[in-house]
Amino acid sequence: MLRRDGTVSGWDETKISVALTKAFLAAEGDSAASSSRLHQVVAELTEQAAQGVLRHAGPEGLVHIEQIQDVVELALMRGGHHGVARAYVLYREEHAQAREAEARRTEDAAPVLEMTAPDGTRVPLDWERVSTVVEQACSDLDDVHADQVLREVRRNVYDGISSGELAESLTMAARTFVEAEPNYSLVTSRLLLDKLRREALSFVAGEPAEADQVQMRDRYAGYFADYVRRGIELEQLDPELARFDLERLGAALDADRDIAFGFLGLQTLYDRYLLHEDGVRFELPQAFFMRVAMGVALREDDREARAIEFYDLISSFDFMCSTPTLFNAGTTRPQLSSCFLTTVNDDLHGIFHGISNNALLSKYAGGLGNDWTPVRGTGAHIKGTNGSSQGVVPFLKIANDTAVAVNQGGKRKGAVCAYLETWHVDVEEFLDLRKNTGDDRRRTHDMNTANWVPDEFLRRVEADEPWTLFSPDEVPDLHDLYGTAFAQRYREYEAAAERGELKVFRQVRAVDLWRRMLTMLFETGHPWITFKDPCNLRSPQQHAGVVHSSNLCTEITLNTSEDEVAVCNLGSINLARHVTAEGLDVERLRRTTRTAVRMLDNVIDVNFYTIPEARASNLRHRPVGLGLMGFSDALFAQRIPMSSQAAVEFADLSMEHISFHAIAASSELAAERGRYESFEGSLWSRGVLPIDSLELLAQARETGVDLDRSSTLDWDGLRERVRANGMRNSNVLAIAPTATISNICGVGQSIEPLYRNLYVKSNMSGDFTVLNADLVRDLKAAGVWDEAMVQDLKYFDGDLAPIDRVPAELKSLYATAFEIEPRWLVEAASRRQKWIDQAQSLNLYMAAPSGRKLDELYRLAWRKGLKTTYYLRSSSATHVEKSTLRGTDGKLNAVSPAAAPAPSPQPQACAIDDPDCEACQ
Known part of the structure; x- marks a missing residue:
């Protein structure tokens, strides 16, 4: 056991038993001592706690005393002894305060400690500098205390501590207080930034160097020029960056923007985005943003002015480029595009060419969507061998394993989504791909899957009619047909099958297949439900091809073919930065949108293309996907609950403004730079904007589209400008998940509702306590933010509804995803969809799913004109740790959240409890 003073003592299980007994006596008085069950209960809890402690043991078998106490507290909570657990928490808090008081009394008499420098020499530990750094870190922040952090640091340093360990100790000391005060x-x-500064400045200077936040205001410009030269020497930065006016760009850097990051954001940046050599980071945050801006501005006439404009936009968090752009802009391999869509052809060469393309695209951080519908089904004839096909599933297994093998250089998991149309004869086996049972050779545990559903199928479901499955080699034109043309040809093939003219087909009841689709979606989270006809009928590029699938995260809807791999370049507006308590800041949103579209268009020209099919497609059509994030934060700022008509109206208004200005910006770029090559014949060329294309969908559906079509801006004037100038980009709008870039900006991802008010987030950078700062501010104003509230939030998994002290207004405003009726999410999404030329990554949440509820929800999404849906999420027994999150080892001391029971567990539809798509953004 590792004690608080750093010494090690032997493991003694009886001490847990004694602590538990004292806790019962403190909570229940002397009557507990005479209880015949006390000894048995204590013995059972001791055994549970001992097993938990073993899970925490480090590589040398050590476990910190605080971790042991955490496990004891958790055992009490799991056993339902909440009063005893509360007494135990208070006991720990009293003793912690006593230790702090003792530490203050002995601080002046503490011995002088030495620190081991990187070269192995020992130097006096500079407490004065440590104090300065901590005090600067706490300056201008409410309810944080430098002396509290310093006391925690003093408890954990030791004589001979390395400089790296000291830096780690500083960050870990501060993060222990996050659960009680989000400003920590x-x-x-x-404090992490101080470590990063020392690392980067020393590397660039070639000798030990450091600077505090105040000093960096003067040093950033000089560092920046040295950083660019050093990066070019290391062959990591494009030599073209040296041709910029580095003095001018360095002077534009705002050092104080470094301190706007939350811990999760900066740690994510540190671990995965900042350039490094042999693990040593030499890129500071503002240099990172300027490097991205320079990389995107390479082809601009006034490169410095545009780079500064782009830098201001992303470093202020008003807008953020997608992860591939952040990874690679300005480097020697600038693969900046986010999403790639392919169609796999029906022969071995085509199949393995498609898989090879997946590997090459994934290598440089691309997310993949594959259309597998053309591949013939099981039992189909193979002319070359006179044999029978095994169908599409064995090849999907290979694609799955390729995605695992090519993991984007360890920065992110490689990821791919396979799409199959609902009429494919292998669709039922396709539904089973993500199951954990059955023949593992016919399972794809790592690959996403999605149903590509034509309207004709859902009409059959609603009419309870039969549905026929075909092999695509016998019905090849179905793949390229949609709308009424598909329905007519599909019925002709059904008649041909009845006449015996087709060899491979099978008839099922449409309702039964639909139920099975929903059942698999509930049980495995896959395949997702996406709608073929709305994607094609509303596509601006329907004159130039067919949309055969969406992408990895279901927001991209671009044409694919044997010759074209669709590419989309993404970025997201931070909506939280464009609202006030009074509403939308329309002028700021206009400026951001227009600059963002220019940046995204530039990406197409400076991009490094790994396969020729992607280059040809991207340069011909020039699609981009401007989206948004921070939607829930924008609602909080306006005091609008997610489950309200006001939220639906705000979704409509905000998306209308983004759409209007994005289309206008692309049209202005067309006047400046020229129209995209395939413009003529597009919906744009006919003056049909996304809001107008709704009518095309309504006409193809007998029942129309149940959707409000009102607008507020001058769309007639914009139509005329588009006709006159054309468009620079075939597509301009798509809402991606923004999982990692929203972490960097410190806002809620994409259009998502609030996940939890308090939870532990796990990603490739580690475990992080996430606490809703807006809620804490309001609870402080209400006078109810205290240690008991923290404990209640943890016990109820971040939900406010069961906590009596929370005002009703706040319960409504900060309702979590599983408390919101999912129809509100569909309603808001449908309002956005009318303005978007592509689609949106729409997660749906359901606390207690049933077949009837799922059927109603997905039929509603279809009737409302949505093009795609994404994950179905349901609450499960996977919740925030019930024990304290505090610790001294630099890691969250709680056992895995998956081990913590919910007060009332619900069915689980998907194993991902924190809905992140790490591979898309």
């Missing part, structure tokens, strides 16, 4: 996330980030 900023403190922790600033």
